[in-house]
Amino acid sequence: MAELTTTKLDPDNHLLLDQPLLRLPNELLRKNLKTAQRHIEQTNKNVTKDVQAAVGQQPDQALASLEATLAKAQNLKRKLEQLHAEEQSLQRQQRLRIEHLQQLHEIPSLADVKYDTWSHTRLDRLLVDYLLRQGYTQSARELAAEKNINDLVDVDVFEDCGRIEKSLLDGRTQECLSWCSENKQALKKINSNLELELRLQQFIELARSGDVKNQVDAIVHARKHLAGGQDTEFGLRAGGLLAHPPDTLVEPYRMMYSPERYIHLARQFVKTHHELFSLPSQPLLHIALSAGLSALKTPSCHSEYALQANANTGAPVCPICSTELNELARNVPYAHHTKSYMEDDPVVLPNGRVFGRERLKRLNEKLGTDPGKIKDPTDMETEWDERELKKVYIS
Amino acid sequence: MDNIFAAHKQQETKGNLSKTIDSVQSLIDLLQTTRDHVAADPSMSALHLAKLQTPVKQSFTKLEEDLKEVNKGMNAYQKALKDKFKTASLPTSTNEVLNEKEDLVNRAIAMHLLREGKFNVARTFVKEVSAKAPPVSEDSEETIDVDMETGQPLNNTRSWIEDLADADDVMIDGMEAVADGELERSGLQKKFTDMYHILDSLRNQHNLEPAIEWARQHSFELENRGSNLEFELARLKFVELYTTEDIMADDPFAGPLRALEYARETFPAFNNRYARETSSLLGSLAFSPELGTSPYKPFFHNSSSFEEASASFTREFCGMLGLSSQSPLYTAVTAGGIALPILEKVERVMAQARGQWTSVNELPVETPLPPGFAFHSIFVCPVSKEQATDANPPMMLPCGHVIARESLDMHSKGKSRMKCPYCPNESHPREAKRVYI
Numbered sequence: 001m002a003e004l005t006t007t008k009l010d011p012d013n014h015l016l017l018d019q020p021l022l023r024l025p026n027e028l029l030r031k032n033l034k035t036a037q038r039h040i041e042q043t044n045k046n047v048t049k050d051v052q053a054a055v056g057q058q059p060d061q062a063l064a065s066l067e068a069t070l071a072k073a074q075n076l077k078r079k080l081e082q083l084h085a086e087e088q089s090l091q092r093q094q095r096l097r098i099e100h101l102q103q104l105h106e107i108p109s110l111a112d113v114k115y116d117t118w119s120h121t122r123l124d125r126l127l128v129d130y131l132l133r134q135g136y137t138q139s140a141r142e143l144a145a146e147k148n149i150n151d152l153v154d155v156d157v158f159e160d161c162g163r164i165e166k167s168l169l170d171g172r173t174q175e176c177l178s179w180c181s182e183n184k185q186a187l188k189k190i191n192s193n194l195e196l197e198l199r200l201q202q203f204i205e206l207a208r209s210g211d212v213k214n215q216v217d218a219i220v221h222a223r224k225h226l227a228g229g230q231d232t233e234f235g236l237r238a239g240g241l242l243a244h245p246p247d248t249l250v251e252p253y254r255m256m257y258s259p260e261r262y263i264h265l266a267r268q269f270v271k272t273h274h275e276l277f278s279l280p281s282q283p284l285l286h287i288a289l290s291a292g293l294s295a296l297k298t299p300s301c302h303s304e305y306a307l308q309a310n311a312n313t314g315a316p317v318c319p320i321c322s323t324e325l326n327e328l329a330r331n332v333p334y335a336h337h338t339k340s341y342m343e344d345d346p347v348v349l350p351n352g353r354v355f356g357r358e359r360l361k362r363l364n365e366k367l368g369t370d371p372g373k374i375k376d377p378t379d380m381e382t383e384w385d386e387r388e389l390k391k392v393y394i395s
Numbered sequence: 396m397d398n399i400f401a402a403h404k405q406q407e408t409k410g411n412l413s414k415t416i417d418s419v420q421s422l423i424d425l426l427q428t429t430r431d432h433v434a435a436d437p438s439m440s441a442l443h444l445a446k447l448q449t450p451v452k453q454s455f456t457k458l459e460e461d462l463k464e465v466n467k468g469m470n471a472y473q474k475a476l477k478d479k480f481k482t483a484s485l486p487t488s489t490n491e492v493l494n495e496k497e498d499l500v501n502r503a504i505a506m507h508l509l510r511e512g513k514f515n516v517a518r519t520f521v522k523e524v525s526a527k528a529p530p531v532s533e534d535s536e537e538t539i540d541v542d543m544e545t546g547q548p549l550n551n552t553r554s555w556i557e558d559l560a561d562a563d564d565v566m567i568d569g570m571e572a573v574a575d576g577e578l579e580r581s582g583l584q585k586k587f588t589d590m591y592h593i594l595d596s597l598r599n600q601h602n603l604e605p606a607i608e609w610a611r612q613h614s615f616e617l618e619n620r621g622s623n624l625e626f627e628l629a630r631l632k633f634v635e636l637y638t639t640e641d642i643m644a645d646d647p648f649a650g651p652l653r654a655l656e657y658a659r660e661t662f663p664a665f666n667n668r669y670a671r672e673t674s675s676l677l678g679s680l681a682f683s684p685e686l687g688t689s690p691y692k693p694f695f696h697n698s699s700s701f702e703e704a705s706a707s708f709t710r711e712f713c714g715m716l717g718l719s720s721q722s723p724l725y726t727a728v729t730a731g732g733i734a735l736p737i738l739e740k741v742e743r744v745m746a747q748a749r750g751q752w753t754s755v756n757e758l759p760v761e762t763p764l765p766p767g768f769a770f771h772s773i774f775v776c777p778v779s780k781e782q783a784t785d786a787n788p789p790m791m792l793p794c795g796h797v798i799a800r801e802s803l804d805m806h807s808k809g810k811s812r813m814k815c816p817y818c819p820n821e822s823h824p825r826e827a828k829r830v831y832i
Contacts, residue, residue, distance in 0.1 A: 006763035013736035059437030084412040139520040292731025318770030319723030
């Protein structure tokens, strides 16, 4: 049978929530490298072509094209230097993150005060993650700055994501399309049809306006972008759409004309974005919090009768009973227990309340009950003779 | 973890673009030399250009190799990550509950930020939430339904934001607003405003007065709770008076004298409980002004004392309000971090076995937490092994043994007298008594 309580800290399991912390910089580095690769390929093509062409040219022409080539090479160097700087900052961030997780490995147990500190930092990280995902960017920035955890959170990535998401919600596809072309290879790898959806949206906008010139443009657009062969469905839907006016009631064309399609696109973009960067689809705070609410919750937390630990008993207030979380925890399952958990030597008062004998005595001393008498510290209404206390057996 | 470190180190030293940049530089040098040759001797340009072909091609091959090296480093790192984090997925089953309650999550966060004393962040947060607040949610119909049925959810949204926004005004307008607003505000809202104000003075401005005033008003309750907050604050005040330089007075002992006066007024009240501490504080007067080298140094040169007093104040204040002293959000998230690996494993095993957990009210496994995380007594019926609930409460038999009501009903079915399952005692089922655990 499992232990009732534990202070054992297994760092490998414990880091379940913290994978994105290390994965994201790696994805960003990879993207950085891909950009470098693209620049080099492009310059390679241009330079090789130039140099070959220059062979047959007149000396002064050749000189001019050599100089142009030189400029291209220098341009490449500048770009690579920028990428290198970015790379260094990412690698530095990566190191700090690894060190942060390493700290956990050096903590001997959950009861250690260092674990408390570590867990506080983790909460701050999760909060910033949540704030960013919900679009409270300014709060996220301030919190990260105040807690000095800028290197452990990804404000820029989320801000970028939020910007593109908003542009979609505002009905613009351009930002998102350029994001798609930046990440073309990666998107292909995960079989994303985000770009097709965006192209289809452009097509819909052209078809919507209704005049003939735009309709022709729409067809050209569809031939260029939707007939690529990845998914014939898109071409078919586009063709069908042309047959229907924007106020059609025929599905699926009514839905396609609907402005709500942008909401759908924005959602799909965010999903694709997170997938690409190995970010979980839900805020980490939700995952941790719901697990925590359940692990802490007992049937007493929302019970009408249960003993509320009020000021008179001096017991620490349960976080689930506390105002902040009580409503939130109402619908989560409570923790599973197979053993009773009681104070030592429980006794029952005539009103049915059960206390540990020692604590009941101590509380009554504090309340100034007369010797030999006893009160229920939670309501202090009735006073009984001490002999009315009854031992209760709870196994 | 060591593998990750190693892979990262490798990446930092080798797997970066610096080598690539060097290669580009040598390409530039190559082009530059050729250009210079061509410029110097145009008649030979065709020869120079012909000679350029192969080296340019080689340069680019070299560049690609450099990149491959970077890529290799990255793959090695990714592999190290993969070895470290074997399970990539996170448990999902229970999170949906929270997705629908964004507002409550936001409220919990706002309260958490206040507790942490991050007033500025809290203010920004409240502002950002209320800017976004009239939530044009996609399923707005549903939201309205809820609102009409209960009149609750939407109102709640507004009220906590207003609460905290009010607290905000108080921050800005200072004491007067507190006095003016006193009548309108009530309940938690008002109390949070107070706490906000007192904490701000204490932590940020190192002004002890509001906290001391509060502690004096609640002196009796504090003592009942066994708290020494009032004395801690008085001690801080003593130290403050002692060490503040008075510009007006040229007497070097002005500080200590004022401290002494304060001690005469205030300390007698503490004599019962803190006789030792007060006399030790007064003893420090003998060492003035060489406190830095005296045994009293820790009292006087303690930079964290205001932080500690703030924490202690928060604990007492929240305790009296029936709020837990640690931020519940912190406790819950920490507990979540501890329980999560177990839940993840359960979900994985369940998925493999295609099993389903039927009870939605209770987690399928035990999730052991450190001792500090148990806040309630728990009664598990020894017969049915189920936890007692309001619907199935614990019942005490006349012999003192406790079982759950359902077990009692099953056990006594059709009998007028029943034997206790744990001792020879016999009783009538009606004699069993509901107990509150």
